[in-house]
Amino acid sequence: MRSARLDEERLIAALRELFRRRGSGLEEGIGDDAAVIGIRGERLLLTKDLLVEGVDFRRAWQPPRLLGRKSLNVNLSDIAAMGGRPLYALLGLALPKKIEKRWVLEFLRGFRSAAEEHGVLLAGGDLSRAPRVMISVTVMGRAERPVLRRGAAPGDFLFVSGTLGDAAGGLRLLGRRGVPAAARRARGLPRRKSPGTAGRLVRAFFDPRPRLDLGRELARRRLASAMIDLSDGLSVDLSRICRASGAGAEIWADCIPLSDALKAAFPSALDLALHGGEDFELLFSVRPSRLEELRRLGRRFPLHPVGRLVRGRDVVLLGRGGRRTPLPVRGWDHFQ
Amino acid sequence: MRSARLDEERLIAALRELFRRRGSGLEEGIGDDAAVIGIRGERLLLTKDLLVEGVDFRRAWQPPRLLGRKSLNVNLSDIAAMGGRPLYALLGLALPKKIEKRWVLEFLRGFRSAAEEHGVLLAGGDLSRAPRVMISVTVMGRAERPVLRRGAAPGDFLFVSGTLGDAAGGLRLLGRRGVPAAARRARGLPRRKSPGTAGRLVRAFFDPRPRLDLGRELARRRLASAMIDLSDGLSVDLSRICRASGAGAEIWADCIPLSDALKAAFPSALDLALHGGEDFELLFSVRPSRLEELRRLGRRFPLHPVGRLVRGRDVVLLGRGGRRTPLPVRGWDHFQ
Numbered sequence: 001m002r003s004a005r006l007d008e009e010r011l012i013a014a015l016r017e018l019f020r021r022r023g024s025g026l027e028e029g030i031g032d033d034a035a036v037i038g039i040r041g042e043r044l045l046l047t048k049d050l051l052v053e054g055v056d057f058r059r060a061w062q063p064p065r066l067l068g069r070k071s072l073n074v075n076l077s078d079i080a081a082m083g084g085r086p087l088y089a090l091l092g093l094a095l096p097k098k099i100e101k102r103w104v105l106e107f108l109r110g111f112r113s114a115a116e117e118h119g120v121l122l123a124g125g126d127l128s129r130a131p132r133v134m135i136s137v138t139v140m141g142r143a144e145r146p147v148l149r150r151g152a153a154p155g156d157f158l159f160v161s162g163t164l165g166d167a168a169g170g171l172r173l174l175g176r177r178g179v180p181a182a183a184r185r186a187r188g189l190p191r192r193k194s195p196g197t198a199g200r201l202v203r204a205f206f207d208p209r210p211r212l213d214l215g216r217e218l219a220r221r222r223l224a225s226a227m228i229d230l231s232d233g234l235s236v237d238l239s240r241i242c243r244a245s246g247a248g249a250e251i252w253a254d255c256i257p258l259s260d261a262l263k264a265a266f267p268s269a270l271d272l273a274l275h276g277g278e279d280f281e282l283l284f285s286v287r288p289s290r291l292e293e294l295r296r297l298g299r300r301f302p303l304h305p306v307g308r309l310v311r312g313r314d315v316v317l318l319g320r321g322g323r324r325t326p327l328p329v330r331g332w333d334h335f336q
Numbered sequence: 337m338r339s340a341r342l343d344e345e346r347l348i349a350a351l352r353e354l355f356r357r358r359g360s361g362l363e364e365g366i367g368d369d370a371a372v373i374g375i376r377g378e379r380l381l382l383t384k385d386l387l388v389e390g391v392d393f394r395r396a397w398q399p400p401r402l403l404g405r406k407s408l409n410v411n412l413s414d415i416a417a418m419g420g421r422p423l424y425a426l427l428g429l430a431l432p433k434k435i436e437k438r439w440v441l442e443f444l445r446g447f448r449s450a451a452e453e454h455g456v457l458l459a460g461g462d463l464s465r466a467p468r469v470m471i472s473v474t475v476m477g478r479a480e481r482p483v484l485r486r487g488a489a490p491g492d493f494l495f496v497s498g499t500l501g502d503a504a505g506g507l508r509l510l511g512r513r514g515v516p517a518a519a520r521r522a523r524g525l526p527r528r529k530s531p532g533t534a535g536r537l538v539r540a541f542f543d544p545r546p547r548l549d550l551g552r553e554l555a556r557r558r559l560a561s562a563m564i565d566l567s568d569g570l571s572v573d574l575s576r577i578c579r580a581s582g583a584g585a586e587i588w589a590d591c592i593p594l595s596d597a598l599k600a601a602f603p604s605a606l607d608l609a610l611h612g613g614e615d616f617e618l619l620f621s622v623r624p625s626r627l628e629e630l631r632r633l634g635r636r637f638p639l640h641p642v643g644r645l646v647r648g649r650d651v652v653l654l655g656r657g658g659r660r661t662p663l664p665v666r667g668w669d670h671f672q
Contacts, residue, residue, distance in 0.1 A: 011440065011463055015427075018444050019451070019458040026424060026457045035459035037424060037476070040376040048426040048474055050464040055430075088362060088373060090384040091351075092472050094391070104347065108354050115355070121362045122355035123371035126472075127347055128386040136428050136462075136472035138384055140373070 028148060031244070033081040033229060034139075036146045045141040047078040053132035061174055064103045066206040067135075068110025074231065075139040076118055076210035077280040081229035083219020084143035086212070088123040089115060091137055094130035118212060147219050147284070152226035152245035156285035158307040159294070161211050163259040164234060168276025169266055170205035173198050197261040208280035214301045215282055223294055224284035233277040234306075239315055239329045241285065248314040251307035251327055274317070274327070285309055364484060367580070369417040369565055370475075372482045381477040383414040389468035397510055400439045402542040403471075404446025410567065411475040412454055412546035413616040417565035419555020420479035422548070424459040425451060427473055430466030454548060483555050483620070486580035488562035492621035494585065494643040495630070497547050499595040500570060504612025505602055506541035509534050533597040544616035550637045551618060559630050560620035569613040570642075575651055575665045577621065584650040587643040587663055610653075610663070621645055 016030050027043070028036035034047035051071050053059055062070075072089060079086045091111065095104065115122060120139070211229075218224040226245055228237045234251070242249050253270060262269045283306075286294050297303065307318075317327040352366050363379070364372035370383035387407050389395055398406075408425060415422045427447060431440065451458060456475070547565075554560040562581055564573045570587070578585050589606060598605045619642075622630050633639065643654075653663040 014441065015444065015458070015461075018448050024423065024455075024457060026459055029457065029459050030461070032460075035424065035426070037459065039380070040378055042376055044375070044380075046424065046426055046459055046474070046476065048428050048460065048462050048472070050428045050430050050462045050466075050470070050472060052430050052464055052466040052470065054467065055465045087360065088371065088382065090371070090382055090474060092384050092386045094386050094388050094470065105350065108351065112354050119360075121360060121365065122351070123362055123365050123373065123382055124368075124384065125351075125366070126384050126386045128388055129391045130386075130388040130468075130470065131390065132467065134386070134388065134430065134466065134470050134472075136384070136386060136470075138382070138426060138474040140382065140476075 033078040045084045048138045049075050051135040064106035065110035068107040069114040071135045072114040073210050075137045077229040079141040080210045080212045080215035081227050083147040083215045084141040086120045086141040088140045089120050091125035094128040094134040147224045147227040149241050150244035152285035152309050154247050154309050154311045156309040159303050161282040163257045164279050165273030165276045166201050166204035167278040168272040169262045170201035200261040211282045227284040230279040230281045233275045235329045247309045248312040250316045253319045255306050257304040369414040381420045384474045385411050387471040400442035401446035404443040405450040407471045408450040409546050411473045413565040415477040416546045416548045416551035419483040419551045420477040422456045422477040424476045425456050427461035430464040430470040483560045483563040485577050488581035488621035488645050490583050490645050490647045492645040495639050497618040499593045500615050501609030501612045502537050502540035503614040504608040505598045506537035536597040547618045563620040566615040566617045569611045571665045583645045584648040586652045589655045591642050593640040
């Protein structure tokens, strides 16, 4: 469940206000990566994401196969952020009348490839018309011990699961080059070959990978006190953990993991990493007493400490020479 | 899960082909009103419907409050068609940048009023931008004994749960009158007063009611051998029961229940009832041996026999004087 832009925070507040009721098994409702529903001792997760042509993707740019993968994978990323295992998906697809059959089939094949990769069964969906392609995916999963956004405490360390800003960089490259050579290049590239700087960034935007294994390990070992997936950018998503947990945070600028590709392509790499969005990495907090155990997990997963929870409400960026500046919470720039 | 138009039947076939796997608790996947998932002896239902501005509704016509109700209720109708009880909903909402706040709040209030009416909890969702309003609702429910589309057998009688064609008539009236007086009239009318012919039909289109109580009673007593909700019109939805059950059907033209309002407004009332769509009544089949028991249920619910399942694959309309004509399977006319 992404919900990036900031005026939408207010809409979410209105939603929470309007739909305050809990109970009947609804353990977590609006306001986490997925809803948590208790049924006969089982904890089920439910999450939903919308992708709208012209807002979340452009049809001329995005290879339909990768779009099909992404439309499932962004939902799986929400399940990963709860420490869950995905089980079933529903696919809602609204298509323009004149869309090419090949596009649709490629999209579905991509969706299937991601579903098979993660053992997800397509349980149903809905088809409709629309002037532009609209994709609505719902995923049901399960988690023995769901990791929420609100479990962090001052003193906890913050980690991310990979380099940040690559997808935002990729999108910016696509924008620069118009109907882009970069896209075509990324499309043609076999997965194993080194795609070069532009291809690597564009690929990060087109084909994000949900961190399901890591999310589950963190939940199983109770290592993460709070967790979220980075869909709207570190600044936005961190502020969500802080608000939910009633804490502030400091972020260490020199620890934000940046890929060589991003640094090579953008002098503003740090800015993209802080505010870019669509990373679909995990951001999670860890009690100081559990750092040693986390380190062992670091052998299997790329884990980067990026800051620490503090008392209060402020989120601060610690720059070079210890300069402290408030971290502005900036939403993700969509196409329109 | 609606999926009216006929070239989409082919798309659904492609989907089924691509996503054939079952198992892991998925008892019913693509191709019924809702997916059936077995978890710890519980049978969960999952269904999803898309509503797209300009296709399923017009913003200038549809009062936002009623649209909010309808966007949940069409999903509850799918749960009703399985004989289930709805539990939780997810709401995906893509909104144009410039939409009025009041519209959004009214929409949400309508959604909530339908949710409260049926004891459904909003568990989460997603917000996004789009050039036109797009609504994607997912509902999870449960059913002890889900009623499928494929349980009908030749000899079974077919029943519907109310008059047909009213919503299609209402939509046609709206279309005739442009940005319509009829809509404004229906909007202002308190529910209990008699709204007159046009208001009644327009109301049927704007504010359909899911037949949850009836669906559950039919399932609990095992009275329905197959069931579907009439979202795409009797001809389309009946053909789905027939195909799923491997049977044909004959429909008795003079038994199709038509409201006085529809007959007064349209000489072609029968045509609207057969092919109109958006009735959200239940269509179900009953073994001859259970008719007596069904009759008792008829004291509480408006039940109308409309035909019978037969051997073969043909769906035939029995007209006046016993004239038999093939029932053309015609999809629902959307706005575009």
